[in-house]
Amino acid sequence: MASAPTPPGGSAAGPSSAPSLQPSQALALWHTVLVTGLNRALPDLTTRQFALFLQVYLAPQPHTVRGLAKTLNMSKPAVTRAVDRLEKLDFVRRKTDEQDKRSVLVQRSVKGSVFLREFADMACVASRRLGGA
Numbered sequence: 813m814a815s816a817p818t819p820p821g822g823s824a825a826g827p828s829s830a831p832s833l834q835p836s837q838a839l840a841l842w843h844t845v846l847v848t849g850l851n852r853a854l855p856d857l858t859t860r861q862f863a864l865f866l867q868v869y870l871a872p873q874p875h876t877v878r879g880l881a882k883t884l885n886m887s888k889p890a891v892t893r894a895v896d897r898l899e900k901l902d903f904v905r906r907k908t909d910e911q912d913k914r915s916v917l918v919q920r921s922v923k924g925s926v927f928l929r930e931f932a933d934m935a936c937v938a939s940r941r942l943g944g945a
Contacts, residue, residue, distance in 0.1 A: 837942055844938040849931065855901050860886060861894045868904055868918055869928055875918040876909075903927060 833841065850856075857865065863884055868875050871883070881891045895918055898904040903924035909915040 833942075841935065841938050841942055844941070845931070845935045848934045848938065852930075854927070854931070855903075857897070858894075860884075860890060861897055864891060864894045865898055865903060865924065865928075868898075869920055869924065873917075873919070874909070876915055877918065880918065898924070 877891045881888045905919050907917045
């Protein structure tokens with residue numbers, strides 16, 4: 813099973829003591845990372861798809877459609893559609909829960925881990941540029 817990437821600027825346990833960004837800097841950072849991703853022809857994900865993707869990788873497992881829907885305040889059909897898209901990209905996979913055959917688990921994949929590592933690296937580079945380092 814693939815491990816979750818460490819969020820930029822912190823550890824998996826929480827944020828670092830780095831100075832916080834001003835709102836305009838945060839928007840510039842987000843813009844820079846998104847444009848860089850577009851320039852690299854990375855897959856185009858909706859906000860819901862990306863939020864769900866990050867939830868699967870950054871929050872403790874296991875993940876079910878019902879649990880993701882509750883945590884993200886999304887309908888179960890919306891979660892299913894997002895998982896369908898992410899599964900098509902091979903960023904997540906579905907697996908039947910061995911303890912409850914009626915339940916399906918949403919799991920990480922190696923390709924999804926690689927994508928998020930690249931995305932996090934782009935954010936780190938953009939952050940350093942904004943900070944003048």
